[in-house]
Amino acid sequence: MTKQQANWSPYDNNGGSCVAIAGADYCVVAADTRMSTGYNILTRDYSKLCKLADKCVMASSGFQADVKALQKHLAARHLIYQHQHNKQMSCPAMAQLLSNTLYYKRFFPYYSFNVLGGLDNEGKGCVFTYDAVGSYEKVGYSSQGSGSTLIMPFLDNQLKSPSPLLLPAQDAVTPLVEAEAVDLVKTVFASASERDIYTGDKLEIVVINADGIHREYMDLRKD
Amino acid sequence: MSKSVMEMPPKGGFSFDLCKRNEMLSKKGVNPPSFRKTGTTIVGLIFQDGVILGADTRATEGPIVCDKNCEKIHYMAPNIYCCGAGTAADTEAVTDMVSSQLQLHRYHTGRESRVVTALTLLKRHLFNYQGYVSAALVLGGVDVTGPHLHTIYPHGSTDTLPFATMGSGSLAAMAVFESKYREGLTRDEGIALVSEAICSGIFNDLGSGSNVDICVITKAGKEYLRNHLQPNPRTYTSSKGYSFPKKTEVLLTKITPLKEKVEITEGGDAMEE
Numbered sequence A: 001m002t003k004q005q006a007n008w009s010p011y012d013n014n015g016g017s018c019v020a021i022a023g024a025d026y027c028v029v030a031a032d033t034r035m036s037t038g039y040n041i042l043t044r045d046y047s048k049l050c051k052l053a054d055k056c057v058m059a060s061s062g063f064q065a066d067v068k069a070l071q072k073h074l075a076a077r078h079l080i081y082q083h084q085h086n087k088q089m090s091c092p093a094m095a096q097l098l099s100n101t102l103y104y105k106r107f108f109p110y111y112s113f114n115v116l117g118g119l120d121n122e123g124k125g126c127v128f129t130y131d132a133v134g135s136y137e138k139v140g141y142s143s144q145g146s147g148s149t150l151i152m153p154f155l156d157n158q159l160k161s162p163s164p165l166l167l168p169a170q171d172a173v174t175p176l177v178e179a180e181a182v183d184l185v186k187t188v189f190a191s192a193s194e195r196d197i198y199t200g201d202k203l204e205i206v207v208i209n210a211d212g213i214h215r216e217y218m219d220l221r222k223d
Numbered sequence B: 001m002s003k004s005v006m007e008m009p010p011k012g013g014f015s016f017d018l019c020k021r022n023e024m025l026s027k028k029g030v031n032p033p034s035f036r037k038t039g040t041t042i043v044g045l046i047f048q049d050g051v052i053l054g055a056d057t058r059a060t061e062g063p064i065v066c067d068k069n070c071e072k073i074h075y076m077a078p079n080i081y082c083c084g085a086g087t088a089a090d091t092e093a094v095t096d097m098v099s100s101q102l103q104l105h106r107y108h109t110g111r112e113s114r115v116v117t118a119l120t121l122l123k124r125h126l127f128n129y130q131g132y133v134s135a136a137l138v139l140g141g142v143d144v145t146g147p148h149l150h151t152i153y154p155h156g157s158t159d160t161l162p163f164a165t166m167g168s169g170s171l172a173a174m175a176v177f178e179s180k181y182r183e184g185l186t187r188d189e190g191i192a193l194v195s196e197a198i199c200s201g202i203f204n205d206l207g208s209g210s211n212v213d214i215c216v217i218t219k220a221g222k223e224y225l226r227n228h229l230q231p232n233p234r235t236y237t238s239s240k241g242y243s244f245p246k247k248t249e250v251l252l253t254k255i256t257p258l259k260e261k262v263e264i265t266e267g268g269d270a271m272e273e
Helices: A064-085 A091-104 A148-159 A178-195 B019-027 B088-109 B115-128 B170-180 B187-204
Strands: A017-022 A026-032 A035-037 A040-043 A049-053 A056-062 A112-119 A125-130 A136-139 A141-145 A202-209 A212-219 B042-047 B050-055 B059-061 B064-067 B073-077 B080-087 B135-143 B146-152 B158-160 B163-166 B212-218 B222-229
Touching: A017 A056, A017 A112, A017 A125, A017 A148, A017 A178, A026 A049, A026 A056, A026 A112, A026 A125, A026 A178, A049 A064, A049 A091, A056 A064, A056 A091, A056 A141, A056 A202, A064 A091, A064 A112, A091 A112, A091 A125, A091 A136, A112 A141, A112 A202, A125 A141, A141 A148, A148 A178, A178 A202, A178 A212, A178 B064, B042 B080, B042 B135, B042 B146, B042 B170, B042 B187, B050 B080, B050 B135, B050 B146, B050 B187, B073 B088, B073 B135, B080 B088, B080 B115, B080 B212, B088 B115, B088 B135, B115 B135, B115 B146, B135 B163, B135 B212, B146 B163, B163 B170, B170 B187, B187 B212, B187 B222
Parallel strands: none
Antiparallel strands: A017 A026, A017 A141, A026 A202, A035 A040, A049 A056, A056 A112, A112 A125, A125 A136, A202 A212, B042 B050, B042 B163, B050 B212, B059 B064, B073 B080, B080 B135, B135 B146, B146 B158, B212 B222
């Protein structure tokens, strides 16, 4: 007598890829704007980026309904923090909050693959990368989503992180200039769109630096 | 040396001996390798002077594009071409096989091949394999009896139609055909309509993409327009280019000689059965 299996899943995968790169005094966070289900495109114009705090942006791919719910939850918690502490949450603080929020639903997870990018209290770029249940790590760059297997090896090659086992602990932020990092992100997404069917349409790039947040768009393959 | 079990001659068709083992393995989480499918949009329509076939050029392995510019319009005979959707290996093999059979038949009869001949050979083969040969085809051509267009499904059923679409992008393409098709299209109108239908598949279906291939077949002959449209160029190429100086890092070098001294032994004991 075999166990009865569920023939309905509460999850769906809306595809897409996200990338974040940390620099000495800036942070680049980018994601494509395609939302799909199965072989169909739902919309070509969906933003996967969310500004959680003044200097903190999260990019999430996976199941967008869960992503939306997660963004709402974090926004509410941030508002409470502002009321209680009379200041904005820093990026490392938001990183910890995101991790706790994800682990809270350890046994019915948010199907959300996140990268968090921003500036820390000293104004240096920082990127945090997550899995679906909240395991996170501060890194110099990261990618998540359907195109991450295509993007990550290229970023590793161009921005190779020093080994975390080295002592003294070396910083993972890239020495690249802001314009070079944006160029790298554009190249990486153009390449991922060639080979990943779920990545394409438009690329949304957000750059966070001392002057604030700057957003730009680039066209990607629409097929 | 006598064998205890007599070996039976191999029966035709597929051998299902390993199915039970595969089922056991997938229960344990070991999945079989995915095969290359052509996600695909393929179409055909009959116009004033003959038949026009169209196809996209993307081949996928799951969510990854493995070939950005493959050829899905296969040659069957000088006056017959066939578009293939489904498993790429199956469509290639079955069209190559029937193409050879048609040529032998041409030598035998001394006549131009007929589309219904190709149709019957294909459907007999596919029915024989009960749908396991996953090939969905759009067959078109012009012979002495006139222009013909057929669709063939993996299980072996066929349809004869004035316009047809197959593949994952078939709904997107059929939407275009149903709105804009009419009888007696001219060559240019037909090519424009086929291009529009394939583009609809390319942009709205994730399994189809890249370029549009067209093949026009008339009584006079055939015109194979490879990459007739290329609506998907690469969107961004960095002006400064990239270099890849970082080779695999050598972390440690250690040489272990396998044998101190090589000795040559006399006598023939080494290679006994």
